[in-house]
Amino acid sequence: MANFEWYRSFISIYKHSSVSEAAKTRIMTQPAMSQHLASLEAEVGEPLFTRTSRKMVPTERGKELYSQLVPLIESLEETTLNLKAVSSPTLPIIKIGSAYEFFREKIAPSLGDFNMRVNAYYGFASYILELLTEEKVDIIVTSQKYSAPGIEYVHYVEEEFVIVAPYDFDIPDFDNPKQLEAWLCSQAWLSYGLELPIIRRFWRKNFQKRPQMKPQHVLPDLHIILSAIEHGAGISLLPTYMLANALQTNKVKIICEPYIVTNDLYIAVKTKNRNLPNVKMMIEALKKII
Template sequence: MIDFEWYRSFCMIYKYNSVSEAAKVRMMTQPAMSQHLASLEAEVGEVLFNRTSRKIVPTERGKQLYSQLAPLIESLEETTMNFKMASLPTLTFIKLGTAHEFYTEKVLPQLHKSNSSVISNLGTADQLLELLKEDKLDLIVTSQKVPTPGIEYQSFMDEEFVIVAPMHYKIPDIDSLEHSEGWLSSQNWISYGLDLPIIRRIWREHFKKRPVIRPIHIIPNLHMILKAVENGMGLSVLPTYLLRNLDEEKIKVLFPELRVNNELFFAYKLKDKQLPQIHEMMTIIRESE
């Protein structure tokens, strides 16, 4: 007789391509997880994974079984969570983490729509992920999808970044991508970090090379970078959502064809996946697009 827990372990191994990672997520020992898989394979009568030195790969029978089991187990876990939620006091708060600029522009104007109290934490992607892993946050908005046991990501929007300059900047007649790159490289730049985040993306995607730029200022705040550009200090790269109320007398977009997109994700603990506060907050933030 097949134990339901074997199915749950099989699906987790399938998802992570690793018995050890699946064991961590399920909070089991690796031998116990291996025993679940061995028992299920014995019951099915076929091997469900091929083992390699680095990971395990599902067989055709394994793929077929997963496609049948995954929606059933997800539905059952959702039903179980609903039963648990019905018997618990309703949680009235959610701990949310985002970057400062995204929070100001996208979350704060929507916050009045939340039926829960929101405890906000602002920081970098690395900082927010650590807080999520430590259960100090329930939901984060991040531009980095770092595979982490027990954490699920949902893509929900693309940030669009463009090159901006003070209005007084005069651009020479440029007839090629090579000349654009040369002129841009010779300008004064303001960057969010020494590693030239996003600026490096523009060079890689459009010029197929690394930027040879030494920024004159490092300012780890997009609103302050916008103000610095308005004050005539140099060029930078900013998300278009910061430019919706652009002061056309102070700042302008250069070379709009050189724009790049940066994917944003929601991230939360798998164990909290069905919490209504998380779903409500994700819906609210999506409405800000």
């Protein structure tokens, strides 16, 4: 009789096309994973994969078995996790990682609507991915899709960045994009980092080249950049979601429209945890605040 763990190992190998990657995801040794597959193939009576030098290719019988197993396994796991959640007398805890600015502007105002307790962690994309990999957080909102075993990404939202200047900033007229680009290079820029992350992308999209300038100030906090712009320190690229109040009170203005750049954000979770009730609840809550 087939062992339930053989099925879980088979599904993991199917998803990753690799015994070694599947073993990492399930925190098993490669020989143990291979033994699970061999035992299941013996039970089924025929091969489930064709072994090549680079990956495991499912046979027709393997594809058929996968399509039959996945809904059953996921339903069973979800039922078990829901039973555990119902038995808990307190609200579930969710640990989420994101950029500080995004959490402050988009998530924090909706915390009262979440039927859960939130522990937040802030940092750059690489840092919060490390937290997710080490299971120190349950879910992250990130702008980078790093290749990591056992991590799933789902597109969440598209940020729009615009050029923001002090409200009384004077802008000359330009005959062509080349004049505009030269003028922009001559301005005092405030940047999130020395490498000009979003500024470089803006230049590539709108002028098909790298920006030929150095930032006047490097301030790794978008809210501090916005405050500096309000007080006349220079111009920068900022996401539109954090500008409503400053625009309404005439502290800043958007210039050089329609020159913009977009940035994709993703929700990422560990594959093995995607059916946890608190993770699914948080994903649904995040979708409501877009």
